[in-house]
Structures are given as structure tokens and as C-alpha cells.
Amino acid sequence: MDNFVDERDYKLIEGDKYTFFVLRKIIGWDCSLLLSDHEKLIICHSANPYPVWIWTPDDASDEELERAYIIAKENNLIDGEHTFNTKDELAEYFIKRASEEGINMNIKTNMFAYDCPEPIKPEYLSDGKIHRCVPEDKEELVEILDLFHKETGVDQKNIEEYKKDADFFINCQEMYFWKDNEGNTVASCKNSIEGELASINIVFTRPEYRRKHYAENLVYEVSIKAKNAGYLPMLYTDADYVASNACYEKIGYVL
Numbered sequence: 001m002d003n004f005v006d007e008r009d010y011k012l013i014e015g016d017k018y019t020f021f022v023l024r025k026i027i028g029w030d031c032s033l034l035l036s037d038h039e040k041l042i043i044c045h046s047a048n049p050y051p052v053w054i055w056t057p058d059d060a061s062d063e064e065l066e067r068a069y070i071i072a073k074e075n076n077l078i079d080g081e082h083t084f085n086t087k088d089e090l091a092e093y094f095i096k097r098a099s100e101e102g103i104n105m106n107i108k109t110n111m112f113a114y115d116c117p118e119p120i121k122p123e124y125l126s127d128g129k130i131h132r133c134v135p136e137d138k139e140e141l142v143e144i145l146d147l148f149h150k151e152t153g154v155d156q157k158n159i160e161e162y163k164k165d166a167d168f169f170i171n172c173q174e175m176y177f178w179k180d181n182e183g184n185t186v187a188s189c190k191n192s193i194e195g196e197l198a199s200i201n202i203v204f205t206r207p208e209y210r211r212k213h214y215a216e217n218l219v220y221e222v223s224i225k226a227k228n229a230g231y232l233p234m235l236y237t238d239a240d241y242v243a244s245n246a247c248y249e250k251i252g253y254v255l
Contacts, residue, residue, distance in 0.1 A: 001035040001036065001037055001041070001043075001071065002035070002036055002037070002038070003034055003035060004034065004036070005027045005028075005034065005036050005038075005042070006038065008038040008039075009027065009036050009038055009042055010024065012038075012039075012042065012055065012057075013027075013042070013055060016055065017195075017197065018113040018114075018115060018197075018234055019087070019111075019113045020053070020055055021113075021194060021197055021199055021234065021236075022053065022085070022199075023042070023044055023053040023055060023085075024194060024195070025192070025194045026044060026046045026053070027042070027044050029046055031044055031045060031046050031047070032045050032046065032047050033045040033052075033075060033077075035071065035075070040056065040057060040060065040064050040067075041054070041055070041056060041064070041067065041068055041071070042054070042055040043068070043071060043072065043075070043077075045077070045082075049155050049156060049157065050155055051082070051083040051084055051085045051154075052072070052077055052082050052083070052084045052085070053084075053085045053086075054068055054072070054084060054085070054086045054090060055086075055087075056068060056086070056087060056089075056090050058087070060089065060090070062093075065089065065090055065093040066093075066097070068090060068093075069093065069094055069097045072094075078094075078098055078101075078103060078105075079103075080103055080104065080105070083108070085111075088110075091107055095107070109238050109239075109240075110238070110239040110240065111236050111237065111238065111239060112236070112237045112238075112239045112245065112255055113234065113235075113236055113255075114234060114235055114236075114237065114248055114249075114253035114254060114255055115197075115232055115233065115234040115253070115254055116223050116227070116232070116233040116234065116235075116251070116252045116253045116254065117232065117252070117254065118227075118252050119220055119223040119224050119227060119233070119251060119252045120220075120250065120251050120252040121220065121251075122213060122216050122217050122220050122250070122251055123250065124213040124216070124217075125213075125217065126178070126180075126212055126213045126214050126216075126217040127180055127181045128178055128179050128180035128181050128186070128214070129178070129179060130176055130177075130178060130218060130221040130222070131176065131177045131178070131179045131185075132173060132175070132176055133169065133170050133175040133176065133177060134170065135170055137170065137177065137185075138163070138166045138167065138170060140177075140185055141166040141169065141170070141175060141177075141188075142159060142162045142163055142166050144177075144185070144188045144202075144204060145162040145165060145166065145202070146159065146162055147204065147206070148188070148202055148204040149162075151204070169190060174190055174191045174192060174193070175188070175189075175190050175191075175202075176188065176189045176190070176191070176218060176221075176222055177218075178214045178215070178217060178218040180209070180214070184209070185206075186205060186206055186209035186212075186214045187203075187204065187205040187206070187209070187214040187215045187218050188202055188203070188204045188205075188218075189201075189202060189203050189204075189215070189218045189219055189222050190202040191222050191225070191226055193226075193231060196230075196231060196232055197231060197232055197233075197234050198223075198226035198229075198231035198232065198233050198234065199234055199235065199236075200219055200222060200223065200226075200233055200234070200235040201235065201236070203215050203218075203219055203235070215247075216247050216250070216251060219235075219248070219251065220251045223251070223252070233253075235248065235253065
């Protein structure tokens with residue numbers, strides 16, 4: 001296994017460009033662990049608290065799945081502390097193998113990946129309008145990031161780290177709020193560009209403003225901006241969130 005990636009790896013991920021959008025993005029960073037054979041296996045961990053990404057082909061054999069497990073174990077990843085983003089087959093294999101060694105692993109979230117070739121205007125138009133975050137929004141953005149990650153239970157950080165993230169998102173001009181007619185920040189949405197894709201994430205509505213279609217309208221507006229700029233909007237969702245997934249489908253997102 002090499003500790004670098006090259007054009008061969010990007011070509012492999014291109015076949016899974018939606019489901020492994022994030023991996024495609026982070027393999028170009030300074031990661032804490034990066035391993036690849038450039039054919040059948042890519043293992044990447046940017047840093048804590050983020051998960052380990054493992055790419056394997058759809059037709060991976062049991063021998064190849066076992067190899068992925070052994071290499072992950074040799075790098076101290078099968079310790080009950082790390083989480084993983086993988087295809088279903090590898091997740092199930094890791095659970096089975098870890099169980100044989102007395103380690104409890106389980107699937108926390110089944111993810112869907114959607115893209116949006118043609119955004120559809122929401123049936124219910126919310127009051128207010130889209131607002132691109134500016135430096136003056138930093139304090140409120142930090143609060144939103146904290147609330148979002150606490151509610152989802154993933155990639156949680158401390159306030160100082162959220163401040164750094166807020167600065168980065170604002171400087172990149174990729175973070176948006178929806179403000180109601182009274183000027184209240186009621187929802188958030190981030191747009192992350194990689195190649196030809198625009199990944200929509202950090203979709204969050206303050207609890208007291210839910211069921212008013214604010215996030216739906218915000219995601220639509222951000223998707224339109226991305227499409228008009230020449231990018232294909234995409235997003236990940238929790239497969240078990242039937243209501244929110246139906247909401248995305250109504251505004252043009254296709255599984």
C-alpha cells in the first residue's frame with residue numbers, strides 16, 4: 001500500500017462520485033492516514049472527529065474485504081473508537097469480523113446520495129429570503145454549527161473549532177442562512193464545490209421554526225445558484241428520514 005494518491009485513485013472514485021464525494025475531496029488534503037493500492041482499496045482518515053473513509057469496488061471479493069479489514073486493524077482503526085464511511089458490503093463484513101474478535105461494531109446510519117439536474121420550485125413558498133453569510137454573522141453561525149452537530153451526533157467539535165470553521169465557510173462564500181420577514185435566522189445550508197459537483201450540507205432549521213418549509217426553500221435557492229454557476233447540486237441524507245427525503249425529492253433531487 002502506498003501512502004499517496006494519484007490520477008489512478010481519482011479515476012476509481014469517479015465511478016462513485018456521488019457516494020464518495022467527500023473522499024474525493026479529502027484525499028487531496030494533509031490527512032492523518034492515507035493508503036492506496038490504486039486498484040482495489042483506498043483508506044483515508046483526515047483527522048478526529050471525522051470518520052475513516054474506505055473505498056472498495058462494487059465487486060470486491062471476500063479476500064479483498066478481508067484485506068481491507070486487516071489493513072484497518074494494523075493501523076489501529078478497529079478499536080471501537082473510530083467510525084467509518086463505506087459501502088454496505090464492507091460495513092457488514094467489518095461488523096462480522098470485529099464480532100469474531102469480541103469488538104462491537106454496528107451501522108449507525110444508512111445514507112442515500114441524491115443529485116438535482118433540474119431544481120423544482122417549492123410548492124410552499126416561505127416568508128423571508130436567502131442570505132449569504134458575512135463576517136458579521138460569525139457568532140450566529142457558530143451557534144448554528146454547534147446546534148447542528150449536537151442534533152445529528154456526528155463530527156462534534158468544541159466552540160473554538162466551530163469558530164475556525166465559521167471563518168472558513170464565510171471566507172469561501174459557501175454558507176447561507178434563510179432569514180424570515182422579521183430578520184430572524186431560521187435555517188442554514190452550506191454549498192461545497194468539488195469538480196463539477198456542488199454538495200449541499202449543514203441543512204438545519206432552528207427547532208422553533210420548523211414545519212414552515214424554510215429549509216426546503218433555502219436548499220432550492222442554493223441549488224439554483226449552484227446550477228446557474230455550472231455545477232450539479234448533490235446531497236447526502238439519512239435513508240431513514242422519510243419525510244425530509246420526500247422534501248428533497250419535491251424540489252428535484254433524484255436518488
